[in-house]
Amino acid sequence: MTEFGTPDAEISRPGHCPWDIRWEAAWTDMLPDAHRHAYGYFHRTLCGIEKPDMTGSQFGMWGGYPDECPDCKVAALAIDARWPEERRDGFRVSVPAVPRPRPEDQPGYVRPADELGRPDIRLPRTPARSTTRVLATRPPAHAHPEDGFRRIGDGPAAVRLPALWAGYGIEPYRPYDGQGRAFAWFRTYPLDTIPPLDEESFVGDFAWFGDIGDPLDHRTAVTDPIEAALAKDGLALPADFTALITRANLHRCLDREGGGAWTDVSGPLSSPADPADRMVLFFRDQQSCVMWYLYLHHDGQSAVVCSDRDFTRERAAGYGPDGEIFWTAPSVESFAYRFLVEARLSSAVYDKERAGDLDPELLAYLAHYVPGPGRP
Structure with a gap:
């Protein structure tokens, strides 16, 4: 499938990938040997096993292992055989997307004082009625x-x-x-x-x-x-x-x-x-x-x-x-x-969110590291 105008590429067309490094290993809690199977689509393996929580594993590819599912291998080889020989080499196309203008690159842009990622960020005060699980002072x-x-x-x-x-x-x-x-x-x-x-x-x-x-x-x-x-x-x-x-x-x-x-x-x-x-x-x-x-x-x-x-x-x-x-x-x-608090804070900093939009729990946690009025 050829895609046009994606965030990462103006034109993107995948190339041929050998059968034994093309498929992700299946990942599900409902199958004890899920890694033996290749993940296909719509919560199913290539051999047809379907589980409602099945996805492709983030942590490993399938193929080339002694204990792999033989039926998945048959299906993978059949799919691979559909690729025309003349399109197996040099078929991939990737034209990177043109960088899009960002507000911070415009003349006169002023970075918000409470934008996460600023070393000199100004935190809003934690609302007086907010009760968080972050203590204001350390126990004795x-x-x-x-x-x-x-x-x-x-x-x-x-x-x-x-x-x-x-x-x-x-x-x-x-x-x-x-x-x-x-x-x-x-x-x-x-x-x-x-x-x-x-x-x-x-x-x-x-x-x-x-x-x-x-x-x-x-x-x-x-x-x-x-x-x-x-x-x-x-x-x-x-x-x-x-x-x-x-x-x-x-x-x-x-x-x-x-x-x-x-x-x-x-x-x-x-x-x-x-x-x-x-x-x-x-x-x-x-x-x-x-x-x-x-x-x-x-x-x-x-x-x-x-x-x-x-x-x-x-x-x-x-x-x-x-x-x-x-x-x-x-x-x-x-x-x-x-x-979870630290993971969400890291994501918020990466996305340059505004401190005033943070959940009170995250704001109180961040305030531990930032001196100023926002500190609990």
């Missing part, structure tokens, strides 16, 4: 006496972990200083440098999110076996974890804002920090440079941790400098809130 230091570390569990059996937040840069307001650890494009920040949250307001119901929807049968089919396995060890999944994974409107909400990170649930796994504890993988970045896990201490306490090790594949990995686990958030709901 004695609430967490071990600076840079957090504990999961009580007493001598507690697990002591280094603590950090792995997130977006939110530049120019929270630039990455290049110091310390980074997980690909997820930079790490000490907890005392990120906006403090009212952790007691996160009670597992995601009230700040809005309508979370009903449980999805194909998602409870994922969490039920994990719940059963944990029950044998006297443990249970927290309500906020189950809601994030199974509720219709929460399911994959992090994926939609995550810049390529995606929901991937697996477990329970034995913790390399304490074999009596359990971990459940639930989120990873697109290249598996960082994974987020629910950490379940054997006394019933839990938290969100992250690591650059995939413990679903390296189950024998020891705990040490080469495979550290980092405490990240006290609950799944708190983690989801901060992750």
